[in-house]
Amino acid sequence: MAHELAEQLAGLASRVNNLAVNHTGDDSRTFFDLQNQLIDLSEKAILADLDNEAASYGKALDGLNAAIKFIGEAEDSIANVSQAIQLITKAVGLAEKAIGAAAKV
């Protein structure tokens, strides 16, 4: 079951899309790339048979929740862009591990 992880990935992707729209230049392009990565991962999470009790799954959720909490609803541009990018990139990495672990099973 991948329900919660896929949902959180999609939720973060949506917020990051808002950031891409609300920022310009390199920041916008970076957010845009991260959004595409998050959509990739969310689609993979739906297709994969994930173990929601695996440690990697829990860590991935924690990473996503931390990023979502920092960004908020992203209805405007945010002040600390670099920290947002750092948290999102970390969340992406953790989600990749969780999904990669399921693929190996």
Add this chain to the structure above:
Amino acid sequence: MNATQSRRGVLVFFTLAASVTAGCTAIPTSRFDLLAESGESTLKAAENVFSRMESIQLVECVVRARTKPLSEDVFKPGDLDLAPRLRLRQSTLEVLARYLELLKELAEKDFQGDIDAASDKLAASAKSLTAQLAPSDDKLSKVGGIFASLVEAVGAEIVREKRIRALEKAMSRAQRDLVEVCSLVSHDVRELKAFMGLMKTRIYSNFDAVRPQEKDYARLVADRELAQILSEFKDLGDALDGLGRAVLKIPDAHQETLQALETPERPREALKALISKAQQIGKFYQHVK
């Protein structure tokens, strides 16, 4: 055997026929028709939706390839391929449709061949009996014909009862699995809808990123294409919702059909035929007294 004994024989036979038909149940064949139709139409709807989802996945592949170097494989979905998942769900719905079709076949199959064989044997023995009784009396020889008609009505009821019991047994066993399978398919449909949402977001945001300038004609062309794609996503979303609802209705319809089998209903036509025959025999006996 004398006339009194033969009359007793007729009465005993009639009592037996009446007792056998007392608990008889009609098969609600129209319900089985509807059940089979719903399985088939759900399968057809799924085939249509899944085929369109595969087509629109190609659009997403093109969008994903936007920032990648060109190659033969760049437009392939890779590990984001929906097709295997869709095939699996389609196969599941096919099994469901074939099961409901089989139920319909069992409910409606004409076992006339079996009835004919049994009624022929009993009619032959009844004729043999009447042949031993006052062969010159043509009223008694008519008893053989009446027996054959009764056997046909009774025999049909016996076969029908056996068929009903078989259907009840099979459907009772299948009900829980049916609920579980339909629930899984419905859950899957929701996940597919979530996947479609992600595809739409990706396509929309990428089209937005490369949208031509306001003054360019190319903008109208690109916007029109995006509008068509978004419209297709809307239709697919609605179709998936419909599919999810249709699948969830099947277990309830299956359960209702099973309950209709378990509720005894007098088959009016067969009973009328029996009553008519009984009246004929009653009149016959008034003549022979």
